Amino acid sequence: MSSPHLQTYNERARKHTNKAASALLRVMEEKQSNLSVSVDVTKSKDFFDIIEAVGPHVCLIKTHIDILEDFDATVIDRLRELSEKHKFLIFEDRKFADIGSTVALQYSKGIYKIADWAHITNAHAVPGPSIITGLASVGIPKERGLILLAEMSSKGALTTGSYTEDAVRMARARRDFVIGFIAQHRMEGIGASDTDNIAEEDFLVLAPGVGLDATGDTMGQQYRTPEQVVFESGCDVIIVGRGIYGKGENVDTREVLKQAQRYQAAGWEAYKKRVQCI
Amino acid sequence: MSSPHLQTYNERARKHTNKAASALLRVMEEKQSNLSVSVDVTKSKDFFDIIEAVGPHVCLIKTHIDILEDFDATVIDRLRELSEKHKFLIFEDRKFADIGSTVALQYSKGIYKIADWAHITNAHAVPGPSIITGLASVGIPKERGLILLAEMSSKGALTTGSYTEDAVRMARARRDFVIGFIAQHRMEGIGASDTDNIAEEDFLVLAPGVGLDATGDTMGQQYRTPEQVVFESGCDVIIVGRGIYGKGENVDTREVLKQAQRYQAAGWEAYKKRVQCI
Numbered sequence: 001m002s003s004p005h006l007q008t009y010n011e012r013a014r015k016h017t018n019k020a021a022s023a024l025l026r027v028m029e030e031k032q033s034n035l036s037v038s039v040d041v042t043k044s045k046d047f048f049d050i051i052e053a054v055g056p057h058v059c060l061i062k063t064h065i066d067i068l069e070d071f072d073a074t075v076i077d078r079l080r081e082l083s084e085k086h087k088f089l090i091f092e093d094r095k096f097a098d099i100g101s102t103v104a105l106q107y108s109k110g111i112y113k114i115a116d117w118a119h120i121t122n123a124h125a126v127p128g129p130s131i132i133t134g135l136a137s138v139g140i141p142k143e144r145g146l147i148l149l150a151e152m153s154s155k156g157a158l159t160t161g162s163y164t165e166d167a168v169r170m171a172r173a174r175r176d177f178v179i180g181f182i183a184q185h186r187m188e189g190i191g192a193s194d195t196d197n198i199a200e201e202d203f204l205v206l207a208p209g210v211g212l213d214a215t216g217d218t219m220g221q222q223y224r225t226p227e228q229v230v231f232e233s234g235c236d237v238i239i240v241g242r243g244i245y246g247k248g249e250n251v252d253t254r255e256v257l258k259q260a261q262r263y264q265a266a267g268w269e270a271y272k273k274r275v276q277c278i
Numbered sequence: 279m280s281s282p283h284l285q286t287y288n289e290r291a292r293k294h295t296n297k298a299a300s301a302l303l304r305v306m307e308e309k310q311s312n313l314s315v316s317v318d319v320t321k322s323k324d325f326f327d328i329i330e331a332v333g334p335h336v337c338l339i340k341t342h343i344d345i346l347e348d349f350d351a352t353v354i355d356r357l358r359e360l361s362e363k364h365k366f367l368i369f370e371d372r373k374f375a376d377i378g379s380t381v382a383l384q385y386s387k388g389i390y391k392i393a394d395w396a397h398i399t400n401a402h403a404v405p406g407p408s409i410i411t412g413l414a415s416v417g418i419p420k421e422r423g424l425i426l427l428a429e430m431s432s433k434g435a436l437t438t439g440s441y442t443e444d445a446v447r448m449a450r451a452r453r454d455f456v457i458g459f460i461a462q463h464r465m466e467g468i469g470a471s472d473t474d475n476i477a478e479e480d481f482l483v484l485a486p487g488v489g490l491d492a493t494g495d496t497m498g499q500q501y502r503t504p505e506q507v508v509f510e511s512g513c514d515v516i517i518v519g520r521g522i523y524g525k526g527e528n529v530d531t532r533e534v535l536k537q538a539q540r541y542q543a544a545g546w547e548a549y550k551k552r553v554q555c556i
Contacts, residue, residue, distance in 0.1 A: 040380065042387045066344070066390065067383040097375040097402050099432045102318065105345040109320045111389060112344065124375050126404055126427075126441075128434030149404075154377045156406030158444050163404075166436050 004202040005186055005234035008275050009034075012202055020119045020145030021179035021204060024089050028059040028237075031087060034230065034267045036060035036206065037260065038093065038241035041248035042069050048078060050245050053253040054260040055086030060120070060206075062091045062239055065112050076117050091206075092118035095149065099127050100134030108138040115142055122147040122182060125167035132170060136177040145179035150187055153209030153222050165191030171203065172196060180204030184224070186234040207235035211243045212266060226263065230270035238267045282480040283464055283512035286553050287312075290480055298397045298423030299457035299482060302367050306337045306515075309365060312508065312545045314338035314484065315538065316371065316519035319526035320347045326356060328523050331531040332538040333364030338398070338484075340369045340517060343390050354395050369484075370396035373427065377405050378412030386416040393420055400425040400460060403445035410448060414455040423457035428465055431487030431500055443469030449481065450474060458482030462502070464512040485513035489521045490544060504541065508548035516545045 004012055013025035028034050037054045039061060041047050047068060051061055061083070068075060083090055092114050096103045103123065107115045114121055115138045123131050125148050135146055150167040151159045159167075164183075168190040171178040180203040181187050188201040207230075211223035223243075229235040244259040245251055282290055291303035306312050315332045317339060319325050325346060329339055339361070346353060361368055370392050374381045381401065385393045392399055393416045401409050403426050413424055428445040429437045437445070442461075446468040449456040458481040459465050466479040485508075489501035501521075507513040522537040523529055 040383065042383060064380060064384065066388045067380075069387055069389070071389050093376075095375040097373040097404075098371075099430070102342060102345075105318065105320060106342065109347055110344045111347070111349050124402065124404060126375075126402060126436045127430050127432045128436065130432045130434070152377070152405050154405045154408045156408070156448075158404045158406065158441055163436055163441065170434075 003186065003234070004188065005236070005274060009236075009271075016179075016202055018145050018176065018179045019143040020089070023119065024059060024204065027087055027089060031057070031059060032268050033057055033059045033264045034237050034271055035260065035264045036062050036091065036237050036239045037244055038062040038208070038239050040064055040067065040241050041245075042067050043249075044068055044070050044075055046248050046251050047075075048082070049251040049253055050248065050256055051079070051082055053251070053256040054244065055082055055088060057257075057260040057264045058088050060089050060091050060237060062093050063118070064093055065114070071111070080117055089119040090117060091120040091122070091147070094121050096121065096123040096131060096135060097126060098131070100130035102134070103131055104134040104138050107135055115139055115144060118144070120145045120147060120179070122149060124149050125163070125170050129170050129173065132174045132178060136174060140177055144177075146177050147180050147182055147204070147206060148178055150181040151183040151185070153184065155222060172201065175201070180206060180236070182206050182208060184209075184229065184233055184235065204237065205235040206237040206239055207233070208239040210238040210240050212263065213243060226266040227270045230267055231274050234274065238263065281464065281512070282466065283514070283552060287514075287549075294457075294480055296423050296454065296457045297421040298367070301397065302337060302482065305365055305367060309335070309337060310546050311335055311337045311542045312515050312549055313538065313542045314340050314369065314515050314517045315522055316340040316486070316517050318342055318345065318519050319523075320345050322346055322348050322353055324526050324529050325353075326360070327529040327531055328526065328534055329357070329360055331529070331534040332522065333360055333366060335535075335538040335542045336366050338367050338369050338515060340371050341396070342371055343392070349389070358395055367397040368395060369398040369400070369425075372399050372401075374399065374401035374409060374413060375404060376409070378408035380412070381409055382412040382416050385413055393417055393422060396422070398423045398425060398457070400427060402427050403441070403448050407448050407451065410452045410456060414452060418455055422455075424455050425458050425460055425482070425484060426456055428459040429461040429463070431462065433500060450479065453479070458484060458514070460484050460486060462487075462507065462511055462513065482515065483513040484515040484517055485511070486517040488516040488518050490541065491521060504544040505548045508545055509552050512552065516541065
């Protein structure tokens with residue numbers, strides 16, 4: 001059995017036991033896209049202008065629902081409609097980071113009820129395994145998937161060495177719910193013991209900090225190209241934000257579409273180059 | 279100069295350069311309370327029943343605003359009114375955990391506009407210093423204070439060794455905005471170099487996981503007594519949730535009041551025992 005990143009998304013979709021992961025891999029192959037657009041804007045008009053433009057070209061829309069200033073329940077309805085129309089999954093980038101009992105409430109309750117509409121969400125490993133227990137108690141009955149943050153792309157991040165190993169061990173213990181990582185490299189086998197069956201592991205790797213033009217911002221964010229993250233490092237999904245829609249105000253949808261196509265093509269080319277290496 | 283935890287809250291209030299920290303220390307001395315109640319309920323009626331009952335006995339109300347199912351703008355108005363009426367500060371336990379540009383939006387924008395009403399909020403150190411830069415760009419103009427998570431009380435938490443040291447170093451570099459830690463011990467001097475002026479440091483230590491009766495829950499939370507955290511470990515604020523209001527549904531306000539008084543007394547006694555050690 002070759003490493004997951006040397007298999008096609010389709011092969012992996014057939015074998016994956018988590019439904020959210022399987023659905024994502026299938027969409028990636030069907031749409032020939034490993035592009036996720038991170039829609040980090042504060043007005044719902046800009047939010048939907050961007051999603052309408054990029055929808056046909058992405059496998060995954062990444063949201064920060066809590067920055068939308070004019071949020072109401074219709075936002076979720078419309079987001080779900082677009083998800084079905086354009087066949088993309090929704091990833092709420094909540095970065096849960098509390099103890100189990102609290103994250104279970106944050107995931108299921110409140111204004112946002114994230115578990116009701118986000119196929120995928122994510123969490124930090126820092127609170128220990130209870131964060132997965134808490135989120136799984138809500139997410140598993142709804143067939144959701146969880147991404148753990150094993151690495152961060154910001155300068156001086158503390159996700160190094162044993163931290164990353166511990167995060168992967170936590171994921172390995174809950175492969176029914178943890179489907180992958182926010183990271184810059186593949187994670188199978190990291191921190192594994194002799195008794196772990198790592199040949200069965202298939203963790204999706206979603207890489208943020210991807211840019212074709214910029215190399216960094218003033219708040220410590222660092223960028224790599226799709227070629228670097230998908231072909232060289234074996235990541236599965238490239239996450240792109242401002243590289244596609246700039247400041248995200250008064251969006252020029254033709255320009256956004258053009259950039260989405262450019263990133264889609266770059267990401268897919270890097271993937272094809274990778275799986276042809278089998 | 280003796281260590282901060284051997285000085286009175288009043289002495290520390292006079293010297294502290296951050297206004298939110300200074301205000302909190304003053305309230306603690308005035309109300310003879312180092313008790314913070316964590317109001318982890320999902321209905322605003324329960325939320326306000328608890329706050330009305332415990333308000334006169336706490337220095338700080340800790341909220342998870344995003345679990346309230348019937349949240350609207352009047353919740354914030356009423357919370358602010360109660361904060362002024364009963365003289366407590368508000369601590370939104372958001373556990374920010376993203377890169378600088380994102381947390382700046384999450385703190386200032388969206389439905390909640392946390393920076394507008396929470397005197398204090400908190401963040402994980404895991405993204406590196408950019409998270410403080412991002413939050414400070416919003417919080418400093420509003421005279422807010424930030425708490426970093428240096429330790430967590432859940433089982434298997436990854437906040438160990440160099441992680442805690444790195445968190446304290448990040449705080450030390452931004453003492454204009456970072457006023458303390460969620461932790462179980464004092465943090466002054468941790469990870470300091472010879473050139474750091476640690477005699478000037480006064481980090482508030484807010485300790486979660488405090489209980490007089492319980493020792494743990496099913497999701498990995500562990501409990502210590504006020505005596506242990508305030509007298510033995512030198513923490514400044516005890517954070518108590520279910521120990522005071524149980525499940526938090528159909529709240530018996532007389533029982534909640536009784537428990538709040540009990541924890542207030544236990545916390546204050548441990549503090550008096552501590553400062554008399556000077």
